[in-house]
Amino acid sequence: MLVLERDKLGSGTTKGGLGGIRHQFVDELDIRMSQLATAFWRNFEDRTGSRHEFEERGYLFIANSEEGVAQLREPMPLYERMRAAVRMVNRVEVAELVPGIRTDDVFGGRFGARDGYGDPLAALAGFAAAAQLDGASFREGIEVDSLLRDGDRVTGVRTASGDVRAERVLLATGCWTAALAATAAVPVPIWPYRRSIMQSGPLPQLARIPLVIEWESGFHFRPKGAAQRFAMPNITTDGKEEKGPTDAPAAFPGEFAPLEVPPSLEPWVRARAAWRHPAFADLVITDSWSCYYEMTPDDHPIVGAVPGVAGLYIAAGFSGHGFMHAPATGQLVVEEMLDGRARSIDIRDLSLERFQTGRRPFKAAVL
Numbered sequence: 161m162l163v164l165e166r167d168k169l170g171s172g173t174t175k176g177g178l179g180g181i182r183h184q185f186v187d188e189l190d191i192r193m194s195q196l197a198t199a200f201w202r203n204f205e206d207r208t209g210s211r212h213e214f215e216e217r218g219y220l221f222i223a224n225s226e227e228g229v230a231q232l233r234e235p236m237p238l239y240e241r242m243r244a245a246v247r248m249v250n251r252v253e254v255a256e257l258v259p260g261i262r263t264d265d266v267f268g269g270r271f272g273a274r275d276g277y278g279d280p281l282a283a284l285a286g287f288a289a290a291a292q293l294d295g296a297s298f299r300e301g302i303e304v305d306s307l308l309r310d311g312d313r314v315t316g317v318r319t320a321s322g323d324v325r326a327e328r329v330l331l332a333t334g335c336w337t338a339a340l341a342a343t344a345a346v347p348v349p350i351w352p353y354r355r356s357i358m359q360s361g362p363l364p365q366l367a368r369i370p371l372v373i374e375w376e377s378g379f380h381f382r383p384k385g386a387a388q389r390f391a392m393p394n395i396t397t398d399g400k401e402e403k404g405p406t407d408a409p410a411a412f413p414g415e416f417a418p419l420e421v422p423p424s425l426e427p428w429v430r431a432r433a434a435w436r437h438p439a440f441a442d443l444v445i446t447d448s449w450s451c452y453y454e455m456t457p458d459d460h461p462i463v464g465a466v467p468g469v470a471g472l473y474i475a476a477g478f479s480g481h482g483f484m485h486a487p488a489t490g491q492l493v494v495e496e497m498l499d500g501r502a503r504s505i506d507i508r509d510l511s512l513e514r515f516q517t518g519r520r521p522f523k524a525a526v527l
């Protein structure tokens with residue numbers, strides 16, 4: 161196996177993610193992916209020989225309204241059927257899970273005990289080291305300019321340092337996939353949507369809490385060592401909170417917004433944080449950055465063989481949850497590449513084909 165990376169491994173969206181790992185989705189396929197992935201995250205050290213910081217401390221959603229609590233309750237029968245270890249919690253339990261958190265405006269919440277968070281770059285380093293020991297080669301600083309296609313099959317890739325012939329090519333190129341796939345005349349509806357993260361100075365008293373998400377506002381926080389990391393919705397020019405893109409672009413990939421952190425975000429985060437927990441009063445933001453979500457029209461990834469082009473596969477477009485599902489995605493796409501069909505989970509619904517055939521509508525909530 162040969163991996164060609166135009167920059168450095170992890171330099172795409174992976175370096176910018178929050179590292180959250182959850183089972184609290186509203187579509188059964190997503191929960192199955194989380195279960196398969198979490199089995200790997202739990203045994204990461206045995207499976208790869210490397211450490212990463214998977215902390216199974218849970219995801220806590222909190223709602224500020226009766227309507228929000230009702231929305232959180234809706235998928236509970238699905239979680240029970242899937243044995244996903246998710247439960248509704250009241251204000252007292254919220255305060256037990258996050259000591260000191262403000263709860264006088266909290267109507268209730270939902271807690272996933274098997275959820276948690278990890279470190280995307282540390283995990284990537286572990287995967288890459290294990291793959292290398294198993295014989296994979298990695299070449300950084302090599303950009304694939306185009307795919308080589310002969311009739312109805314892919315035959316390799318073209319780079320500035322020459323062609324590389326291959327029977328199978330996997331595009332795992334995140335929000336840059338549409339442009340590359342277009343070189344083989346394959347339309348792929350993936351586009352970039354900028355999101356940002358901020359990090360505080362040390363707050364060791366909160367180092368062991370779950371990842372917390374305000375359901376209505378989309379404000380998140382989680383410990384990262386002794387610091388806290390914050391994720392937030394985008395703020396539109398008229399001051400509205402926007403948790404995800406309103407529309408797909410007319411043509412893919414569309415525009416890449418500059419990777420700066422919009423100045424409107426820090427005051428918003430400081431205000432939300434100070435409201436939610438007294439430890440966040442006078443918050444010191446020590447770092448902040450932006451990266452792109454790789455969005456698809458139904459907020460679900462494209463994983464599997466490209467119909468009509470033998471040997472070409474895609475694993476991209478994770479729409480905000482590509483890190484948590486990475487071990488499952490890797491396993492499933494390799495099963496499909498080697499055996500013609502993913503065996504561990506039926507992923508036909510994730511095929512690129514669905515955008516032509518409308519195979520089934522997914523349920524999703526962009527966080």
Ligand SMILES: Cc1cc2nc3c(=O)[nH]c(=O)nc-3n(C[C@H](O)[C@H](O)[C@H](O)COP(=O)(O)OP(=O)(O)OC[C@H]3O[C@@H](n4cnc5c(N)ncnc54)[C@H](O)[C@@H]3O)c2cc1C
Pocket residue numbers: 164165166167168169170171172173174175176177178179180181302303304305332333334335336340355356357391450451452453454475476477478479480481482483484485
């Ligand atoms: C702010 C933010 C918060 C997030 N939080 C979470 C979270 O809590 N949990 C979660 O699971 N996910 C989260 N995500 C999403 C997650 O980070 C991504 O889904 C995941 O990192 C995507 O990984 P990838 O390997 O598909 O893409 P990328 O990491 O973008 O990798 C694609 C790689 O392809 C390379 N490349 C592109 N084109 C070419 C070419 N032509 N030739 C060679 N190389 C090329 C790029 O350089 C890049 O390194 C978050 C994302 C953001 C932006």
